[in-house]
Amino acid sequence: MFVTLVDFAVLGMVALGMAFILARLFIGPTLYDRVLAVNAFGTKTVIFLVVFALMVGEPAAIDIALLYALMNFIATIAILKFFRYRSLEVALSQMALRRALDGEDD
Amino acid sequence: MDIAFFIELGLDIASAALMLTGAVFLMAGALGMLRLPDFYTRMHAAGVTDTLGAELIIIGLMLQSGWSLVTVKLALLGLFIFLTSPTATHATANAAYKSGLKPLLQRFRPRSPDDNGGAS
Amino acid sequence: MGRRLLYGVILTLVLAIVWLLLSGMWWHGIITGLGVASVIMSIYMAARFGVIDGETVPFTNLVRFGSYWGWLGGEIFKANIDVVKLSLAPDLNIKPVMTRVGVTEGSDLAKTTFANSITLTPGTVTVEVEEGGFLIHALDESFADQEAFIDMGKRATRAADGEAG
Incomplete structure (x- = not known):
């Protein structure tokens, strides 16, 4: 019972943190604030999922948390890449070229 | 009273302490993200305090779950978070810097404690 | 060449162990077959990308x-x-x-x-x-x-x- 109580406390605190981050997600003045908030929200979701899975005794849900952690990282990189190049169909070699061109513009 | 009971109790207490510390760090990071003045300072609160909080909670859960496949999966999850979190933070910071977002570089001290810094 | 082969073998072993730990199934006809196929696929793609070297296989200085x-x-x-x-x-x-x-x-x-x-x-x-x-x-x-x-x-x-x- 002691362990379940601790789990409840941790879930509550993580949920409160998620609420704060949602607030930042809505008011964040720049795009990068929002990307950062989405990333932090994803990390907290993973933690919430893992703690909840072990609390209700459903260890299979940890696989979902693993997937979510990886997807969260890929999504962050994809969003940043999209807003830098306005397209996802840019190959790595062209990215280096464009970066060189952008450097001259700065 | 056998010794296994005490080992179990010790593990429970250690895992509870680790998880509660981690949750406090997670919440502090989220609160810092709401209070700090500009993007670059928020990044410190969000990307990094998160990592330690998440790792502490995962280590606490590993102590609690005993020696099984679940522990291995939790360790892998911890490793992923440990490796991807700084990379994502650096990618966001670098994208913001490249796009010309200027960091705030002077002392920041709001007048009233209630000012959450969003006004800068 | 010999070194690349060694790295390839280490990478195969690590991938197989990770797969076994994540699936938790030691023997189950179709699923184990799919696991072996995915390991072979990963190794093939890594070899085709030419990324099997000391940086992709950093297990020697763990x-x-x-x-x-x-x-x-x-x-x-x-x-x-x-x-x-x-x-x-x-x-x-x-x-x-x-x-x-x-x-x-x-x-x-x-x-x-x-x-x-x-x-x-x-x-x-x-x-x-x-x-x-x-x-x-x-x-x-x-x-x-x-x-x-x-x-x-x-x-x-x-x-x-x-x-x-």
Whole structure:
């Protein structure tokens, strides 16, 4: 019972943190604030999922948390890449070229 | 009273302490993200305090779950978070810097404690 | 060639072990077959990309990295408490600074380890990788200590490149 109580406390605190981050997600003045908030929200979701899975005794849900952690990282990189190049169909070699061109513009 | 009971109790207490510390760090990071003045300072609160909080909670859960496949999966999850979190933070910071977002570089001290810094 | 074969064998073993641990099934006709197929597919693609080398298979110096990560964990914990204190103080009082740290020697792996360590340590984030160093944003003046950066750089280089580096 002691362990379940601790789990409840941790879930509550993580949920409160998620609420704060949602607030930042809505008011964040720049795009990068929002990307950062989405990333932090994803990390907290993973933690919430893992703690909840072990609390209700459903260890299979940890696989979902693993997937979510990886997807969260890929999504962050994809969003940043999209807003830098306005397209996802840019190959790595062209990215280096464009970066060189952008450097001259700065 | 056998010794296994005490080992179990010790593990429970250690895992509870680790998880509660981690949750406090997670919440502090989220609160810092709401209070700090500009993007670059928020990044410190969000990307990094998160990592330690998440790792502490995962280590606490590993102590609690005993020696099984679940522990291995939790360790892998911890490793992923440990490796991807700084990379994502650096990618966001670098994208913001490249796009010309200027960091705030002077002392920041709001007048009233209630000012959450969003006004800068 | 022999070295690449060795790395390939190590990578195959690691992938197979990870697959077995994640699936938790030691023998189940179709699923084990799919697992073997996915390992072979991954190895084939890695070989075609030509990325099977010491950087993709960094399992030969795990012991050095382990001790480095132990030290880094302590640093992260100490700095984290400072960041939490700063950002939760009732009246915020911070002075963000940008600073540069020179990095000249060491392999790419050493530089990556160093940059990631700076980002992992709370209060400092590597913003830009330049020719001769890193551009770092620090939450407060007290985190932008050149001596500490140089010490961390030395340790990272030692962990990644061995004692000689």
